Amino acid sequence: MRSDEVDAVDTRLGTRLAELRAEHGWSLGELAERSGVSRSTLSRAERAETSPTASVLNRLCAVYGRTMSQLLSEVEAAPDPVVRADAQRVWQDRASGFVRRSVSPPHPALRGELVEGRLDAGADIAYDRPPVAGLEQHIWVLEGALEVTAQDTVHHLGSGDCLRMRVWGPTRFRCAVAEGVRYLLAVVRP
Structure with a gap:
């Protein structure tokens, strides 16, 4: 996968993470307490300054009640029944x-x-x-x-x-x- 494609996914993922936090009405501090992920890491991930690790995504998925695939699918357009x-x-x-x-x-x-x-x-x-x-x-x-x-x-x-x-x-x-x-x-x- 090209670097620009990875960066685009990180940007959409960061936006979605910020949306989820806003939907729950949580501050960065509240999400940090619930997830055990530092405020700075959460902030940098939401701004796509860094790509969250698998461990960080897992913690966020647990807080939001989603699998990692569900979360990642939310940053994509509506899917076809077949994916090449x-x-x-x-x-x-x-x-x-x-x-x-x-x-x-x-x-x-x-x-x-x-x-x-x-x-x-x-x-x-x-x-x-x-x-x-x-x-x-x-x-x-x-x-x-x-x-x-x-x-x-x-x-x-x-x-x-x-x-x-x-x-x-x-x-x-x-x-x-x-x-x-x-x-x-x-x-x-x-």
Whole structure:
């Protein structure tokens, strides 16, 4: 994805984050208290001065009761029922080495979605809470190896392995292999 395309997504995302905060009638301070994200980080994200990390977006999604795909789909035009591979939205957390491709055509009224995730070697992403409590996830490793920690249980997944879980608390995704990992994440809202 070109840098200007990523910047445009960050700009639309920042605008949407500011709209959500305004819809709830919260100040930056109130949102910071609810999300555990600093006021300065929230302000910079809303002004698109920085691209929020996956962890920050996860915290904001939890506060707003949305999955990350729902939030990202809100910054796009009304979707077609088919999304071609070259039109699938890609979002990057440059700080952690995480790339997220929304494979499913986005639709806020549907409960399921498919997401392709890629983690660079050494990438380690910790989420302190699910965006929606009780979220069902199926993680199918396509290439490489992935370590997923959920409810204090560590799952070591290799190519072809699939983990199904309900997310109620903190989770962690870690890639300890040199070639990185590519996986498919099926998400089903409760």
